[in-house]
Amino acid sequence: xxxxxxxxxxxxxxxxxxxxxxxxxxxxxxxxxxxxxxxxxxxxxxxxxxxxxxxxxxxxxxxxxxxxxxxxxxxxxxxxxxxxxxxxxxxxxxxxxxxxxxxxxxxxxxxxxxxxxxxxxxxxxxxxxxxxxxxxxxxxxxxxxxxxxxxxxxxxxxxxxxxxxxxxxxxxxxxxxxxxxxxxxxxxxxxxxxxxxxxxxxxxxxxxxxxxxxxxxxxxxxxxxxxxxxxxxxxxxxxxxxxxxxxxxxxxxxxxxxxxxxxxxxxxxxxxxxxxxxxxxxxxxxxxxxxxxxxxxxxxxxxxxxxxxxxxxxxxxxxxxxxxxxxxxxxxxxxxxxxxxxxxxxxxxxxxxxxxxxxxxxxxxxxxxxxxxxxxxxxxxxxxxxxxxxxxxxxxxxxxxxxxxxxxxxxxxxxxxxxxxxxxxxxxxxxxxxxxxxxxxxxxxxxxxxxxxxxxxxxxxxxxxxxxxxxxxxxxxxxxxxxxxxxxxxxxxxxxx
Numbered sequence: 001x002x003x004x005x006x007x008x009x010x011x012x013x014x015x016x017x018x019x020x021x022x023x024x025x026x027x028x029x030x031x032x033x034x035x036x037x038x039x040x041x042x043x044x045x046x047x048x049x050x051x052x053x054x055x056x057x058x059x060x061x062x063x064x065x066x067x068x069x070x071x072x073x074x075x076x077x078x079x080x081x082x083x084x085x086x087x088x089x090x091x092x093x094x095x096x097x098x099x100x101x102x103x104x105x106x107x108x109x110x111x112x113x114x115x116x117x118x119x120x121x122x123x124x125x126x127x128x129x130x131x132x133x134x135x136x137x138x139x140x141x142x143x144x145x146x147x148x149x150x151x152x153x154x155x156x157x158x159x160x161x162x163x164x165x166x167x168x169x170x171x172x173x174x175x176x177x178x179x180x181x182x183x184x185x186x187x188x189x190x191x192x193x194x195x196x197x198x199x200x201x202x203x204x205x206x207x208x209x210x211x212x213x214x215x216x217x218x219x220x221x222x223x224x225x226x227x228x229x230x231x232x233x234x235x236x237x238x239x240x241x242x243x244x245x246x247x248x249x250x251x252x253x254x255x256x257x258x259x260x261x262x263x264x265x266x267x268x269x270x271x272x273x274x275x276x277x278x279x280x281x282x283x284x285x286x287x288x289x290x291x292x293x294x295x296x297x298x299x300x301x302x303x304x305x306x307x308x309x310x311x312x313x314x315x316x317x318x319x320x321x322x323x324x325x326x327x328x329x330x331x332x333x334x335x336x337x338x339x340x341x342x343x344x345x346x347x348x349x350x351x352x353x354x355x356x357x358x359x360x361x362x363x364x365x366x367x368x369x370x371x372x373x374x375x376x377x378x379x380x381x382x383x384x385x386x387x388x389x390x391x392x393x394x395x396x397x398x399x400x401x402x403x404x405x406x407x408x409x410x411x412x413x414x415x416x417x418x419x420x421x422x423x424x425x426x427x428x429x430x431x432x433x434x435x436x437x438x439x440x441x442x443x444x445x446x447x448x449x450x451x452x453x454x455x456x457x458x459x460x461x462x463x464x465x466x467x468x469x470x471x472x473x474x475x476x477x478x479x480x481x482x483x484x485x486x487x488x489x490x491x492x493x494x495x496x497x
Contacts, residue, residue: 034372036328036343039071039359040084041367043335047078047096047105055089057082058105060361060368062124062136062177062233062296063350071352071359072125072133073368079107079119081135081146084368092133093146094119109140109158117151119144124189124233124350126178134186136175143175143188143199155188155199162193162214170205172197173214179234179242187242189231196231196244196255209242209255216275218249218267226260228253229275233308233350235299243299245307250277250291252307252318264305264318265291281312281331289324291316296350296361302375306358308348315348315360315371327358328371335365345369391415393422400425 039052046056058077065071070085072092080094093114096105107120120139127133133146134154142156154167161171175197177189186199187208194217195210209223210231219227229248236242243263244253251265264286269278279292294316296308305318306327314329328340329348336344346364353359353373360369391408393400402408406421420430423440431439440447 035339036337036345036369036371038337039368039370040089041365043366045077045366047075047080047091049082049090050088052084052087052089055082057366057368059349059363060366061122061349061363063352063359063361063368064125064127064133065352065354065359066127066131067129069354071354071368072127073361074122074125074135074350076121076123076138076363077104079105079121081119081122081125081133091115093117093135093151094122107139109137109142109153111144111152112150114146114149114151117144123176124178126180126186128180128184134178134180136178136188138174138176138191141172141174143172143178143186155203155205160192162190162195162212164197164205164207164212167199167203167205170197170199177231177233177245179236181236181240181242182238187234187236189234189244191230191232194228194230196228196234196242209244209260216248218246218251218277220253220259220261222259223255226253226255229277232295233297235297235305237299237303238301243297243305245294245297247293247295248276250279250293252291252294252297252305262287263322264289264307264324279311281309281314283316283324283326286318286322286324289316289318296348298352300353300375304375306351306353306373308351308360310347310349310363313345313347315345315351315358327373333364335362335367337369340371343371391417393417 040055041057042054044056045058047058048054048056057075060073061076062074063071070083073082075082079096081092083090083092095116095118097108097118098106100106108118109120110118119137122135123138124136125133135144137144140158141160142158143154145152145154155170156172159171160173162173163169163171172190173192175188176191179187184201188197188199190197193214195214196208198206198208209226210228215227216229217227218229219225228246231244232247233245234242242255244255246253250268251262254261254263266287267277268280271278280290281292282290291309292311294307295310298306303320307316307318309316312331313333314331315327317325317327328343329345332344333346334344335346346362348360349363350361351358356372356374358371358373362369391410393408400422402418402421406418408415408417423430427442429441436450438449
């Protein structure tokens with residue numbers, strides 16, 4: 001599947017378009033009509049500290065909260081750890097050292113003062129009772145620690161691999177989730193090794209659950225015999241039971257002191273040519289429910305699990321009776337704050353609970369959402385009809401309607417998009433040459449790229465091919481565009497719910 005780790009976040013980058021500038025406007029959260037509102041983020045992929053509505057994130061992922069209600073964010077593509085506290089957003093650790101060819105900040109591995117340290121695609125963060133912050137520094141294959149203004153490498157060599165032993169000798173492969181038990185032991189979702197690792201307070205790394213072969217698959221049973229498929233996130237309850245988002249299997253699993261069992265989700269059809277199970281959507285009893293590449297989890301004191309069901313663009317709950325319900329999200333991928341029954345999310349990747357509120361990291365929208373939530377009054381949203389196989393074009397949560405003769409369509413499993421029509425609607429000039437070169441221009445800004453299939457374009461439509469029937473959402477972002485500073489197109493194709 002190529003870069004297995006980040007394909008679920010970027011969802012196969014294959015097309016581009018203009019992202020409208022949407023300023024984050026927090027909504028009043030009325031008791032009589034609970035609503036989803038923006039806690040922090042401008043919606044523009046950038047790094048900016050300051051007031052919540054002015055702050056910028058770039059693919060925020062994991063969340064954590066401390067005893068004072070400070071919310072920590074693994075700001076993945078900014079290679080930084082951020083905090084929302086006292087009405088401000090600030091950077092706890094991480095510096096940007098230039099950008100790559102696509103405009104994303106370059107990462108690296110550098111310890112030292114927090115404001116000078118360098119991370120690479122951190123995806124998870126957890127805070128202990130003393131305020132020490134642990135970070136799954138995914139792109140560096142290490143676990144980092146932030147304490148007293150310093151960043152150190154806590155475990156891992158920086159080289160992808162699978163090795164137990166001391167924290168200096170151990171190796172990980174794209175660690176993506178963290179949890180702490182009551183004794184201070186740290187648990188790691190070692191994503192591409194398909195196991196759960198444990199780092200003891202004595203500094204010893206062992207395999208806690210999963211086979212030491214690192215094989216991907218599915219099996220419940222004893223800790224040593226269980227098999228996972230890209231575990232992505234962890235949460236620990238008050239009894240030191242560990243809950244695991246087994247993303248590649250579309251399952252929520254539980255590991256106690258002896259065994260691993262599935263608590264929610266059902267095994268579906270394996271995607272051809274991959275180790276992944278086809279995602280879907282269904283509420284209901286735990287092992288009959290269905291998820292679509294979930295990436296985040298938190299557990300409440302009453303045992304309720306809150307799941308960031310990423311590719312379903314929903315926040316789900318697994319209640320103490322095992323029933324799975326949808327809390328917010330229609331299944332449509334976009335951006336629309338408002339009452340929970342009609343609010344729209346992008347790709348929720350992290351979730352955390354504090355003081356009757358859920359906080360959600362929306363990786364696609366570069367936002368941190370806030371929604372009121374009382375575990376004692378959990379209610380499911382109404383059932384939404386599954387979408388058709390139509391192709392939709394979205395720009396920062398706003399659906400663009402094509403002309404009747406220029407609608408996107410599906411042909412022999414390929415998605416075809418009339419690029420000229422949408423670009424010109426938003427004031428961009430589109431030119432093409434017979435060799436397949438496409439040039440998008442506005443003012444002094446210009447972007448040149450090549451159509452995937454020259455046979456699918458002509459001067460009138462400039463048809464752009466998005467290959468394959470899966471994944472069903474495609475996004476690319478280019479910086480420096482007029483007015484908004486960003487060129488971004490989201491192509492959404494209906495899928496079975």
